[in-house]
Each structure stands twice: as C-alpha cells, then as structure tokens.
C-alpha cells in the first residue's frame with residue numbers, strides 16, 4: 001500500500017483596512033500609506049500537492065471573476081515561481097485555489113492568495129527563507145502581500161511593507177459587502193485628489209468597542225471618494241450598511257469596492273447580512289468575525 005501524498009491546505013483570510021490614510025507618494029509612483037489592517041473570518045483556500053511541474057486550477061464561487069486573467073498571470077503562480085527561484089526548488093506543485101473572495105475587491109483577494117501559496121509551498125517543499133528575504137519577496141509580488149503573509153492585525157506603513165503589531169482590539173464582527181464592481185487599484189490611486197494625510201495609528205488599546213468606534217470615526221479611508229467616482233455603487237454600499245440596526249460604523253476597505261460595517265455581536269451582523277441580501281440579492285454579502293492575532297505570524301493559517 002502506498003502512503004497517500006501529502007496535501008496541504010491553507011486558508012487565505014480577507015484583509016480589511018479599518019483605516020487607510022495616504023500620507024505621500026514615492027518617486028516610483030507608489031503611495032505611502034498609514035493603515036490599520038485586520039483579517040476577517042471569510043476565506044479563499046489554497047491547496048498544494050506534490051507534482052513535477054507547477055500548475056494552477058481555480059475553483060469556487062468567485063473563480064468566474066478571474067475569467068479574464070490567464071492562469072500564468074495569476075499572482076498565485078507568480079508567488080510559486082518566485083519562491084521556487086529564491087529557494088532553488090526544482091520540483092513543482094499542483095495548486096488549487098478555491099476562490100470565495102471577490103476579485104479586485106479591496107480585501108486582499110490576490111494578495112491573500114499569494115501569501116497563502118507561499119506558506120503552503122514552504123511546507124510542501126520543506127523550504128524556508130530568512131524573514132527579511134521572505135518579506136522582500138512578498139513585497140515584490142504586491143504591496144499587500146507582506147501584511148497577508150504576517151496574518152496578524154497590523155499598523156501598516158511605507159507602501160505596505162513596514163508592519164508592526166496593532167494595539168489589541170476588542171472582539172467584533174464585520175459585514176463585508178461588495179456590489180459586484182471590480183476596481184483596479186492603480187485607477188483608484190490615480191483618481192485620488194487632495195492633500196496627503198498625516199499618519200494616525202491607534203496608539204492606545206481601545207478600552208472597549210465604543211472606544212474603538214470613537215477612534216475609527218476620527219480616521220478614514222482616503223481612497224473612498226476616488227472609488228465612488230469610478231464606482232458609485234460604493235456609496236450605495238456604505239449607505240445600506242449604515243442603515244442597518246446595530247451598525248456602529250461603515251467604511252470602504254483598501255481601494256474598494258468592498259465596504260464593511262462594524263457590529264458588536266454575531267447576531268447583529270448576521271441579522272444585518274440577511275436584511276441586506278434581501279434588499280440586494282446580486283451583491284456579495286458576508287458576515288465574519290475580526291480574527292484575533294495568531295500566536296505565530298509564520299504559522300500556517302488555521303482552518304476555520
């Protein structure tokens with residue numbers, strides 16, 4: 001009897017920007033950010049199995065959103081190729097990406113998938129890189145990949161590569177809402193106007209949810225107006241979330257179009273999600289807890 005081949009499955013949670021300030025611009029065109037990033041309990045999943053060469057199959061409810069992206073251009077394969085090159089790995093892997101998060105939606109999508117791929121393949125190939133080299137490889141794949149690889153609530157600065165643990169946050173729930181609009185990140189940054197913001201990281205741990213909401217209310221997502229100018233539905237999402245009983249605050253994540261509403265309890269979040277689905281059956285609507293900080297930033301993301 002042959003031993004069954006190892007199969008490694010890593011969850012890629014949604015990345016959510018609770019704040020996003022654009023604080024400057026580099027000479028290469030990348031923007032400098034100040035962002036409080038958390039992860040929510042709704043996931044893509046990356047599965048890897050031994051194989052002679054690298055291949056990618058995309059399945060799941062949002063796979064269709066990747067229809068326009070040839071597999072060889074998928075960030076998952078780019079991550080696999082970059083890790084193989086950096087570690088001198090010559091074996092391959094059969095990679096399956098189960099896509100549940102909306103594509104080009106401002107909640108990590110591709111970046112979370114790339115980070116999960118790196119974690120899964122390091123385990124499959126039994127390879128590792130020094131932390132600095134791994135973070136540099138991640139940054140080369142995309143500005144949001146380092147924070148996804150770290151997988152813990154973070155204060156993010158630089159273009160996304162400077163990360164430190166966020167202050168401890170109270171437990172809470174989000175309702176994530178995407179109106180079906182795909183927004184290209186460069187287009188949203190290009191459409192942004194106005195002065196740069198000052199960085200405003202949360203320096204003191206909020207005492208409770210009220211305190212967190214008070215802190216978030218004085219901060220914002222600087223890309224919101226630009227995203228609404230390209231996809232007016234983003235404004236509808238924010239209004240629909242704000243109108244839900246129990247919604248303490250709503251904002252856009254990343255460069256959009258996904259927005260979040262913040263709720264104290266799972267019950268409030270699920271009730272709001274049900275009501276929103278009735279109003280907007282075509283929208284992607286998911287209630288999810290904000291995930292607590294994992295003990296080991298480089299541990300494989302736990303299955304929910």
Ligand code: C5P
Nearest residue numbers: 029030031142143144159160185186189
């Ligand atoms: O690094 P990533 O591929 O996610 O970025 C896509 C594009 O988004 C960049 O080419 C740039 O136009 C814009 N961007 C930016 N500043 C950031 C992140 C992204 O201007 N910090």
